[in-house]
Amino acid sequence: MSSNATVTRLCASSVDHTQRAPVHLMPCEIQSNGSAQVSQFFTATTKDHKSEKTVSFRGRGLKGQELSCPQGYTGLVLKEVHKPSSDQEDRTVRVSSVFDKLTYWNLETPPNSDDTVVMAMDWPELAEGVRVLAFILLH
Amino acid sequence: MDLKPFEENNSVSCRLTSQIPDVCKTEDCCLGIDEAGRGPVLGPMVYGICFCPVSKKEDLKDLKVADSKTLTEAERENLFEKLDEAISYIGWALHILSPNTISTSMLQRTKYNLNALSHDTAISLVQYALDSGVQLKEVYVDTVGPAEKYEDKLSQRFPGIQVTVRPKADSLFPVVSAASICAKVARDRVVKGWNFPEDLGEVDVNYGSGYPNDPKTKAWLLKYLDPVFGYPQFVRFSWSTAQSLLDTKAVAVHWDDDEEDGEKAAQRQNNRSMLSYFTASAGSSDHNPSHQTHRFFSERRLKSLDTL
Amino acid sequence: MAAKKKRSPNVDNDSWVTIAADSVVDAQKNDSDPTFVRLRNPSTGAASLYVLGSGDLQLYEVKAFEEDFHSWFIGQTVQRDGRLVFITPMDPLFLIVPCLSKSAKEGTFQPLDQVVMDEEFSACSRLLKCKSALASLHHIAEEKEVETLKFYRFSQDKTIDWLKKKVERTVTVLKKREICVGEGVKSTTYVRVKPAADHQEEDYLRYAHGLISEYISQDLSTALLKHLGLPQLMSPKETEPPAKKRKISEQPVEAVEDYTKFNGADFSRKPLKKMTAAQKTLAKVDKTGMKSMSSFFSPKVKAEKK
Numbered sequence: 228m229s230s231n232a233t234v235t236r237l238c239a240s241s242v243d244h245t246q247r248a249p250v251h252l253m254p255c256e257i258q259s260n261g262s263a264q265v266s267q268f269f270t271a272t273t274k275d276h277k278s279e280k281t282v283s284f285r286g287r288g289l290k291g292q293e294l295s296c297p298q299g300y301t302g303l304v305l306k307e308v309h310k311p312s313s314d315q316e317d318r319t320v321r322v323s324s325v326f327d328k329l330t331y332w333n334l335e336t337p338p339n340s341d342d343t344v345v346m347a348m349d350w351p352e353l354a355e356g357v358r359v360l361a362f363i364l365l366h
Numbered sequence: 367m368d369l370k371p372f373e374e375n376n377s378v379s380c381r382l383t384s385q386i387p388d389v390c391k392t393e394d395c396c397l398g399i400d401e402a403g404r405g406p407v408l409g410p411m412v413y414g415i416c417f418c419p420v421s422k423k424e425d426l427k428d429l430k431v432a433d434s435k436t437l438t439e440a441e442r443e444n445l446f447e448k449l450d451e452a453i454s455y456i457g458w459a460l461h462i463l464s465p466n467t468i469s470t471s472m473l474q475r476t477k478y479n480l481n482a483l484s485h486d487t488a489i490s491l492v493q494y495a496l497d498s499g500v501q502l503k504e505v506y507v508d509t510v511g512p513a514e515k516y517e518d519k520l521s522q523r524f525p526g527i528q529v530t531v532r533p534k535a536d537s538l539f540p541v542v543s544a545a546s547i548c549a550k551v552a553r554d555r556v557v558k559g560w561n562f563p564e565d566l567g568e569v570d571v572n573y574g575s576g577y578p579n580d581p582k583t584k585a586w587l588l589k590y591l592d593p594v595f596g597y598p599q600f601v602r603f604s605w606s607t608a609q610s611l612l613d614t615k616a617v618a619v620h621w622d623d624d625e626e627d628g629e630k631a632a633q634r635q636n637n638r639s640m641l642s643y644f645t646a647s648a649g650s651s652d653h654n655p656s657h658q659t660h661r662f663f664s665e666r667r668l669k670s671l672d673t674l
Numbered sequence: 675m676a677a678k679k680k681r682s683p684n685v686d687n688d689s690w691v692t693i694a695a696d697s698v699v700d701a702q703k704n705d706s707d708p709t710f711v712r713l714r715n716p717s718t719g720a721a722s723l724y725v726l727g728s729g730d731l732q733l734y735e736v737k738a739f740e741e742d743f744h745s746w747f748i749g750q751t752v753q754r755d756g757r758l759v760f761i762t763p764m765d766p767l768f769l770i771v772p773c774l775s776k777s778a779k780e781g782t783f784q785p786l787d788q789v790v791m792d793e794e795f796s797a798c799s800r801l802l803k804c805k806s807a808l809a810s811l812h813h814i815a816e817e818k819e820v821e822t823l824k825f826y827r828f829s830q831d832k833t834i835d836w837l838k839k840k841v842e843r844t845v846t847v848l849k850k851r852e853i854c855v856g857e858g859v860k861s862t863t864y865v866r867v868k869p870a871a872d873h874q875e876e877d878y879l880r881y882a883h884g885l886i887s888e889y890i891s892q893d894l895s896t897a898l899l900k901h902l903g904l905p906q907l908m909s910p911k912e913t914e915p916p917a918k919k920r921k922i923s924e925q926p927v928e929a930v931e932d933y934t935k936f937n938g939a940d941f942s943r944k945p946l947k948k949m950t951a952a953q954k955t956l957a958k959v960d961k962t963g964m965k966s967m968s969s970f971f972s973p974k975v976k977a978e979k980k
Contacts, residue, residue, distance in 0.1 A: 231721055232796050235674050235710035239699040239728070248749030250691060256754065257745040258682065259594060259617040260689070263752040267565040268595035272377065283377070285596045285612070285619055286469035286603020300693050304748050305674075307688040320674070320710075322699065323689070324749055334621060335475055347666040347739040347758065349851050351693070354735070354762035356847030357840060357885060594752055620681050622743040657718045660884040662853070667741045671723040671759070674690060674710050674736075 233317050237305065241321040248324035250302065252331040252344060254289065279337060280330065291332035294344065297351040302326035367450070367460075367552060373561055376410075377466045377599055381491075382552070383459040384450065386498045390457055393419040396504040397495060398542035399488050400535070402434070402549035404480070404510065406576030407605040408583065409557040411468060413461040413484070414549030415491045416541055417500055422455045426540045433537040434550040446551045449544055458548045459494055461487050462556065465602045472604035475623050481511055489523055496524075504528045506542045508535035564598045566590075578607035593617050687755045691746050694761035697732060698725060705729055710736070711797035716772045717888050721795070724769075725761055730803035735764040765840075766807035768889040771814055771833060773798070775891075778828035783818045785825055786811075833894065834901045837886055841902060844882035855881035880904060 251269070273282040280291045296302050306323035331344050338345075372380035397417040404411055418426055429448050437445070449456055463483065471478040488507065496502055505524070509516050509531050517531035532538060536546040557576065562569050570589065574582025587608065590597060593616050601608050659669060698708055708727050715722035725734035737760045744756025770790055777789045792798035801807060811817065813836035815826040848855055855877045879902055887895040899906065 231712045231794055233712075234797065237699070237708045237710065237725070239707050242699045246749075249747075250749075251747040252756065252758070253745045253747060254621070254743065255745065256620040256681065256743050256756065257594065257617060257752050258619065258684075258754055259752050260686065260754050261752065262750055263594040263747065264592060265747045265750050265752075268592060268598070269747065271565040272563045272599060274375070274377065283466055283470055283599065286466075286473050286608075287621070288470035288474070296693050299696050301696055301699070303692045303694050303699065305690045305692055310688060318674075320690070334623070343665075343667050343741060344739060344758065347668055347760070349853060350666065350668060350737065350760050351695070351762050352851060353662070353844070353847050353853075353885070354760075354764070356844045357889070358763050358765045618681070620743060660888050662881070662885055663737070663888070667739050668737045668760070669740060670715060670718075671736050671738050672712065672721045673723060 230315055233315060235318040235320055238319055238321045241323075242303070242325065245322050245325050247326060248304070250304070250324075250326045250329045251291075252329060253284065254332050254334040255284070255287075280332075282332070284332075288335050289332040290335065290337050291330050292338040293328050293330050294348060295328045296326070297348055300351055302329060367446070367548075367555070369552070369555060369559070372410075372462050372464075372556065373559070376464050376556075376561060377563060379464050379467045380462045381459065381494070382462065383494070384457050385453060386457050386500060387418075387453060387455050389419055389422075389455050390417060391499040391501065393421060393501060394503040395501050396420050396423065396506065396541050397492065397500070397502055398506045398508075398535070398539055398545040399491065400434075400508045400542050400546035400549055401484060402546065402553040403557075403576070404484075405578075406583075407578045407587070407602050407607050408465065408573055408576035408600055409560065410465055410553060411463045411484075412549040412553040412556070413463070413487045413491060414458065414545040414547075414552070415460075415495060416449065416456065416458045416544035416548055417495055417502070418456045418541065420503060423540065425452075425455065426544060429540075429544075431540050431543040431547060433534075433543055434546040436537070437547070439554060442547050442551050442554075445547050449547065456544070457495075457500070458545070459491055460548060460552050461491055462552065463487060464599070466599040469599075469601075469603040472602075485516065485519065489520070492520075492524060502527050505530070506535050506539040507531040508542055508546065509533055560600055562598050562600060566598065569598075578605065587611055588615075591615050684754050689748075689753050689755070690759050691748065691753065691755075691757070692759040692761055695734065695763050697763070698727060698734060698761055700728075708734075711795075711800070713769055713795050713798055713801075714772070714792055716768050716890055724764070726797065726800055730800045731805055733764050733766040733769070733801065733804055733807075734761045736761055765889075766801050766804040767810060767814055767836075769798070769801055770807055770811070771828075771894070772891060774815055774826060774828035775830070775833075775894075778830075781827070783816070783825035783827045785823060789826070830894075830897065834898055837890065837894065837898050838901055840886050841879065841882045841898070844885055845878045848878055848882060853881075876904065 249265075249270070251265070269282060269284070273280055278292055280293075282289050282291070302325060303322050304324045304326070305320040307318060307320050309319070311318055331338070331342070333342065340346075367382065369382070371382065395417050396419075397415055399413070399415050402412045402414070403409060429445065429452070431445055431449070434442055449458065468480070468483070471483055472480060492502070492505060502524075505520065505527050507516065507520065507529065510533070513531040513533060517529055520529040520531065521527075530539075535542040537543065558571075560571075570586065572582060573586040574580040576583055578584070584607075587597070587601065588611070590601075591611060596603060596612050596616055597608060603609070603612075658664075663669060706728050708725050710723055710725055712721045713724050714720070723736040725736060726732070727734065739758040739760065741756070746753040746756060773790045773792070777784055786802055787799065790799055790802050811826060812832070814829065814833040816829050816832070818825040818827070856874075883895070883899055883902060883904065886898070890898070896906075
């Protein structure tokens with residue numbers, strides 16, 4: 228854990244020249260960080276039936292659906308390019324890709340509104356409710 | 367045999383059928399069932415049925431059909447042509463179980479083993495023949511498992527039909543030999559012309575017999591192993607050959623049901639929301655042991671972070 | 675079949691999937707970059723991660739959706755860490771309240787920059803740059819102007835009023851989003867008896883109160899509940915499940931480890947700074963047999979727990 232005094236700078240200008248990338252939330256832990264042939268193996272074999280998507284990964288059947296970022300929100304993938312050598316140093320993260328929707332996948336179960344990640348998307352709007360100052364609301 | 371319906375989407379299973387001869391709808395018929403491609407780690411498993419009037423059994427013998435395994439590929443192709451031409455009294459139907467179906471079924475949360483899958487496929491084909499108006503009286507089945515139990519199962523499922531389940535039925539009953547030829551021809555053609563849905567460019571088709579002990583097959587499996595995705599859907603992930611190669615050469619992947627036995631998996635399906643509710647606050651990283659996150663957050667698996 | 679590989683800890687994570695309010699990276703307004711900082715969480719007292727927007731004008735909180743067995747595919751890469759991090763705007767007053775209320779014990783009006791600070795979390799004083807916070811301080815404090823200088827004194831009554839409005843606003847959003855606030859399990863297999871309308875209204879209020887309590891101290895939470903006209907629950911079974919009940923304890927929690935650094939756990943913790951003479955005297959008194967004030971408000975379950 229880094230010291231309470233250190234900060235992590237989010238290099239915001241990096242957003243401008245960032246590519247959009249499709250993002251998939253997988254229902255398994257893949258013990259790897261780095262490149263993967265996602266379009267060749269995954270995207271190429273994904274089937275679309277109305278709003279439900281199907282694919283398989285490592286021989287297991289997945290069902291998925293797209294989920295949009297809440298209004299006023301953008302998906303940002305942050306990447307730490309250079310890890311500081313000590314936990315007393317400030318850190319910097321850059322935006323490595325942006326997205327406005329993600330696809331989440333369930334293992335075998337059809338996606339539905341009770342899925343936790345769908346419910347988690349309630350949070351930004353509720354956070355807005357908790358934040359907004361009372362006097363603005365009293366029309 | 368038009369394989370197009372399967373080739374358009376070889377991720378899922380597919381049924382291919384001949385026309386139903388009119389005579390099969392009016393006369394008592396016999397039907398044989400056999401499978402092809404049970405053992406290989408590559409490609410589909412094909413179930414075949416062949417049927418004809420009981421009165422035409424001798425005609426079938428005259429075609430000199432025999433156990434497909436004793437025939438060369440050319441002989442099988444040749445015999446299939448003859449069967450297909452005898453449309454006036456012989457009908458057939460095939461069910462192609464795609465390797466992806468085999469993988470996902472066998473690796474399902476609630477495991478669906480190959481025997482159950484085979485039996486269900488056989489039953490669905492017999493039912494297809496009945497639904498098409500074939501006057502079935504006798505059914506002959508080749509089996510690799512215990513014959514008696516399977517025979518009882520089929521007899522109960524199809525009352526009024528005399529069911530005979532025998533090991534090596536494909537060499538004992540010509541109608542089973544005919545079914546085995548249909549299945550084997552389809553399996554060979556599908557494997558030969560496999561259309562990889564993955565974007566792999568030119569794929570080396572020198573994958574040998576597809577049996578796990580074939581060195582060519584093994585070499586192919588090594589060549590096409592992807593550290594993240596494992597294999598193309600052409601490979602049966604549920605085969606121990608494929609599994610053990612992945613366990614040693616690919617990155618580890620962990621699923622929430624890794625440690626579960628079948629009973630637990632069934633429980634999970636019934637009580638999913640109950641379980642998730644009770645485990646909601648587990649794993650919270652709150653520093654304060656007496657602080658319980660509000661259920662709005664715990665139900666959504668949301669928690670505060672203290673470091674990025 | 676070869677033995678399954680064991681899960682190893684994910685130690686070299688350097689990438690995070692986030693969903694952030696557009697204002698966080700709104701390039702037009704940026705004169706400096708937003709920064710992730712650690713500040714004292716007003717509810718737990720422990721360190722939590724926040725974001726201060728460009729020019730420190732805006733405060734955001736950072737929460738992660740985290741469920742076991744998830745990973746990401748991002749473009750042509752795989753990311754083992756399957757968390758989804760939300761960066762949402764937050765009212766900076768929530769973080770200023772504990773600073774002000776702490777100093778309120780002295781009862782005097784004080785300049786902000788002497789109060790809005792935390793020795794442990796140096797970024798705390800940057801909250802004073804949040805324009806919206808400065809403009810709305812009157813919600814939580816009395817203001818006095820001496821010449822050009824402004825002085826503030828925490829007002830619990832004002833704060834409770836302000837919090838009540840927050841609760842009401844939260845109820846509106848909860849209803850709009852059709853968020854299930856009823857007690858019990860959200861499950862298709864358990865059909866809940868539909869409560870009377872007023873009962874449902876109380877469910878909403880309690881739920882919203884619980885949410886707002888994530889941003890305030892236990893003492894304020896208790897006072898707010900009273901102000902909302904909601905009785906303390908006699909049995910936790912009636913609404914929130916027992917696990918969700920907060921422990922209300924006046925006795926200092928026995929320290930198992932040295933928590934002096936992160937002693938945010940309990941809001942009955944000793945004031946970080948010097949005690950007043952009266953407090954010192956009180957501290958020396960043998961309190962055995964005395965009833966603590968809060969025990970009058972605390973649920974009976976405490977007694978049953980033995």
